Amino acid sequence: MENRFTTRLTLNNYGFAGMDASQLGAIKSVADFYQIPLTPTRIYGMTGLAFLHVLDERCIHPNAGPPVPEIYRLARNLGIRIEGIHQFAEGEAFTVLQAEAWDKARAAVDSNKPVFAKHIAQLDQTSVITGYDEVGYYIDSWHTGYQHSEDVIPWNLLGLSLCPCVNCLEERKHSKPRDTTSGIVSLHWADPVAAGDELFTFKEAIRFVLRMNEEAVYEEFGQTYFVGSRAYEEWINAIQHDVVLKFDFALVIEVVHEARSHAKLFLEEMKDQLNMESQKSLEEAIHIYTEISTRTRVLRDKYPYEQLRVLFSAIEKEEMLTILRELSILEKKALALLSEIYSVI
Template identity: 60%
Template sequence: MLERIQVKLDNYGFSGLDSSQIGAVKSVADYYQMSLTPTEILGFTGLAFLNVFDEYFVQPNAGPPEPDIFRLVRNLGIHIEGIHQYADGAAFIKLQADAWDKAKVAIDSKKPVFSKNIAQENQTSVITAFDDIGYYIDSWHTGYENWQDVIPWNLLGLSRCPCVNCVNDRKVSESKEATSGLISLHWATPIPANDKMNSMKEALQFVFSLNEKETYEEFGKRYFVGLKAFEEWINAIESNRVLKYDFALVIEVVSEARHHANLFLKELKQIFDGKSHHLFDEAISTYGNIATKTKVLKEKFPYEQPRESFNEVNRQDVVTILRNILLLERKGLSCLREICFL
């Protein structure tokens, strides 16, 4: 048997952030040796201050839509292009083939490529190599048995992580072969960055606009955003519609975001004159409190929790803390509005 020829990108791997969408951007920045921190990426995309939850609160990395985030990433000096489209039947097969061709061209040109729904559903993985069969990835499941196996190109968009745990899970849960899905595959090139002041204001305007929308739909799925997302999440927990397993996944992403929100505001304070520092001090204090409280919940319910309901005591404790956080989130958003219009 002839050995398959593999085309590989050196020095390209998944960064390991809980928000895998942002983790892919950080991976790109590292590949191009750009001095971008997770704090800057989360801050200048607005995700440090946002909540985006699917209506069942089980997909912490489902949104917001990639086109919105990648538009803001341009301000950081990264131009991202690619495919972000849902298709069914023959159109889906054609879209998979188009993505396959574009991914190969990008990697051949030494451009980093990443994709959502190639391994875990709604998670983003980086594509480190390809051969004549398909893709090789780096993701949250790196290190598990068989994680390095190839993912055939015609399984893109179907969340086919090759690790042994995911393979066994699919044997139990899947009833028929999927013929539709979201193809969200992108590649990136470096460009000149924009100034931080305007980039910050554009990111905050994005945060405000999503908060005003409260909900949006993409490819037939509904998402809650901003303060509305937090309110609906609390209501779902209170009415026993959220399992501990899913809560742990979501609180990881929220906690990571608010930790970096606090750090981002501290960094921004340094580029404003002293007259506005009191506004930053209030915002820093507010998001510092949010970061502390979300960390408490993350540590109390670390991944991986069992797929079971909260007991009554734990549920009430969680709801109480989240309601306190919601009050702080409202205050924090008010602080951000004052900062944005300085």
């Protein structure tokens, strides 16, 4: 590759906008960059993630499951066209893919387009790429603020989730060395476009949610993911068999709670947009998502971020499983109501 630069180039007024679902946080970051008035609630609702529950096969990775291409396709309806690379590779093909992403990222930043990537720092988390120099990427993410978090990430580390912050460096000293010859390269850039029709956008999101729940299980890059009721079954079973640590549960429940809180708010916002036929089901759905949000908040508050990597006590486990079983029942009812709404709009 031609070395055509010697100094750092930075995108102005571009930074990570937050949100526990960091792939949606990246969309919000792009919206803010282009001054598109999109709230987190609207992004959650119109991409369908407000209503989805997806878990990896080990039931421990937040943001691992929701299919990135689908989420970014739906973002087009919000007025943001997202293009990029989302692919697994190994060996020489992995290096070639990293180099391709490096070229694409620099070209986007050169054109004043926002860029973001998954697996560039934290596993399964999305970070925004604020600029680059001759070595690699500069990012803004959930770890920004920690010592060394703003250090450059060499371009050939994309896809390896090697966050440079002091906490992650220390953690890696005590864990097994990671494979550095393969990974998922998931890097994207975005342009503003005309937004889609409001009702069409809503129907597209609900269609996506219903389809994912109907499929219940899917594969991506050799990993299995569970959706909806099946995700709750697997989650409950994993906790019963002491597979899930407090640390992992805290990260997952944080994302689930954020999603369901926005589900309630989003449906309230849609009241005036939907026809009279759907209003009864809509009101019931708002009530149920309020219940779901309340229960997930109980679990989130009991196990906040940065839990120890230890198992739950017998009492803790029983209390948690009771709530998760209640949530599973409520989620089934909520999904049935979404199906009713979809059928009459």
